[in-house]
Amino acid sequence: MIDQSIYSLQGDLRLKLIEMYHSANAGHIACSLSCIDLMIGALIHHKKEEDSFILSKGHAAASLYVCLNHTGEISNEELKTFYKNGTKLPAHPAANKFTGIPFALGSLGHGFPIAAGIAKANQLKKNTAYSYVLMSDGETNEGTTWEAAHFAVMHKLDNLIVLIDKNGLQGFGHTKDILGDTASEEKWQTLGFEVLSINGHDLEQIINGIDKLKKSKNSKPKVIIGNTxxxxxxxxxxxxxxxHYLPLDPGLYQQAVNDIRKQYRA
Amino acid sequence: MRKAFSNIISKVAKDDKVIFITGDLGFSAFENIQESMKNRFINTGVAEQNMIGVAAGLAHKGYKVFCYSIAPFITYRCLEQIRIDVCFHKLPVFVVGNGGGYGYGIMGATHHSIEDIACMSSMPGMTCYIPSFVEDVETSVLEILESGTPAYLRLGLGKKSPIQQTKPECINTVSSSPEAKITVLALGPIINNIIAAMETEGYKEKVNLFSAVKLPFDNLNAPFLQSIRNTKKLLVVEEHIARGGIAEHIALSLMNKNIHLDKFKSLHALGYPSGLYGDQNYHQAQSGLDTGNIQKTIKEWLTN
Known part of the structure; x- marks a missing residue:
């Protein structure tokens, strides 16, 4: 059963996100809005204390910060320091500041190998923890994706859950026009992953999808392709x-707030 | 040194927190540890960036991880993974590169590592260990494990040590004499060319010889500093380019300490000055790192 109160986070955390970006006059807003629902499902709903969650698309750090604010690890006061001089919350997650942020991420293609290493450690120790990693579809351009994917399959890491935020856009164009679809279902299936393609904004699909993959002890690493x-x-x-880049001016900020309130009844 | 390395790893691997990862190398060297370590011996294939990322994940969960490959492949190829995944988080991941300098000789420039110390010594919180002699390998590995912080171990073709080995210092004393006129500092097994130069010409009494075993030079030991003050002449010999090599490191350290020298010379790798290739001795000679050229330099300094 899904606790119904979690649905309200979709609007609440979005409002918090754009407020943070607006006061910081910062970009990467759309990147965070794209993956926030996947994070609510994986990090807030599913993640247990012994599990690990790595946000490999570090440019969506603000979405990580609002989730950890919700779980109580980052205070409201701390959150206000986002982007400011002397902050622990820079635009990309920093090292050694919060337990919930075990690794500095921001250069793409680093999180998946690390998460695979964590999953391998859990396997060696015979503990039941899960290792989650959230990547962007553009990020799967990186060669380390394919190195880590083969490693995960070879080592039968069915305790590893890769989430791909597949929004079809990357830094300077559409993914289909740049290197093609490096996050295609077929490619991951061929590699030997158990693949689940879902609507990456539908919390029910996200939560139930992760649930299903967690229960599937078939020696296959898992990937959720969240179409976003x-x-x-x-x-x-x-x-x-x-x-991906622009900050919000005051007029657009108000429009964004209204949009979110309307769509999510927040 | 690879044999000495394999021997000490097989001893320390009894600790079930130790993991050994190879990037698909180690034929006829690591079969024993592969057998004894079982699932803690991992061949991550020809994928060095993933190897370091996986090592960081394992280390995060409490393992102490050695990562092995040929020196250039495990330094330059995955430098960003070393910088971010390992060093930013001060994780116990130990990067081991075989064939430092021109060690892989006729294999060619792709297999040489003459810029590795510049790269690795500049990584935050990284300690570099450069054994000069076979015996340095074991002491370095033991210290690396004890420290539990990021480390780079540069292996080469070593000989037995002429001195009794102790814990690796930044700078170890190899030979010294009260009548010495010159201080020589060497990086790695190139020290054997200096020892040969000193023996052939009978220069033993004229030269104090030191080996740089550990970087950064945060603690220059007293005998070395005393020798520098007495001789005021320092010759640095390294199978590494000048930029970021130990000559630059030591020059900065000495200037910070306000120690002045009458003579300072760096003999270092010059890359591929003729554009031609050969074995390790050939490349050393091309860069003036051969015994003959070292003898010549010492002779010039003793006569002037």
Missing amino acids: VKGKGVSFMENEMKW
């Missing part, structure tokens, strides 16, 4: 590459 919309929840940002 970059900028999800803010109409003028949706599927617009420029919102």
Whole structure:
């Protein structure tokens, strides 16, 4: 059973996110809106204390910060320091500051090998913890994705759950026009992963999907391909590459707030 | 040194927190440890970036992880993984590169590592261990394990040590004489060319010889500093390029300590000056790191 109160986080955390970005006058907003639902499902709903969660697409750090704010690890006061001089919360997660942020991430393609190493350690120790890693579809361009994927299959890491935020857009264009679809279901299936393709904004699909994969002890590493919309929840940002980078001016900020309130009844 | 390394790993691997990862290398050297370590011996294949990332994940969960490959492949190829995944988090991941310098000789430039110390010594919190002699390998591995912080171990073709080995210092004394006129500091097994130069010409009494075993030089030991002050002449010999090598490191350390020298010379790897290839001795000679050229330099300094 899914606790119904979790659905309200979809709106609440989005509002918190854009407020943070707005006061910081910072970009990467659409990247965070794209993966926040996957994070609510994996990090807030599913993750147990012994599990690990790695946000490999470090440019969505703000979504990690609001989730850890919700779980109580990052205070409201701390959250206000986002992007400011002297902060523990820079634009990409920093090392050695919070238990919930075990690794500094931001250079793409680092989180998957680390998560595979954690899963391997859990396997060696025969403990039942899960290792989660969230990547972006653009990030799967990185060669380490394919090194780590083969490693995970070879070592039968069925305690490893890879989440791909597949919004179809990357730094300077559509993924299909750059290197093609490096996050395609077929490729991951062929490699030997158990693949689940879902709507990456539907919390029920996310939570039940992870649940199903956790129970599947078939020696196959898992991947959830979350089909998402970059900028999800803010109409003028949706599927617009420029919102990978742009900050919000006061007028647009108000419009974004209204959009989120309307869509999520937040 | 690879045999000495394999021997000490087989001893320390009795600790079930020790993991050994190879990047698909170690034929006819690591079969024993592969057998004894069982599932703690992992061949991650020809994928060095993943190897370091996986090692960081394992170390995060409490393992102490050795990662082995040919020196250039395990340093340059995965430098960002070493910097971020390992060093930023001060994890016990120990990078072991075989064939430092021109060690892989006729295998060619792709297999040489003459910029590795510059890269690895600049990584935050990384300690570099460069054994000069076979015996240094065991003491270095034991200290690396005890420290539990990021380390780079550069292996080469070593000989037996002429002195009794102790714990690796930044700078170890190899030979010294009260009448010495010159201080010589060497990096790695190239020290054997200096020993040969000293023996052939009977220069033993004129030269104090030191080996740089550990970087950074945060603690220059007293006998070395005394020798520098007495002789005021320092010759540095290293199978590494000048930029980021130990000559630069030591020059900075001495200037910070306000120690002045009358003569300072760096003999170092020059890359591929003729554009041609050969064995390790050939490349050493091309860079003036051969016994003959070292003799010549010492002779010049003794006569002037």
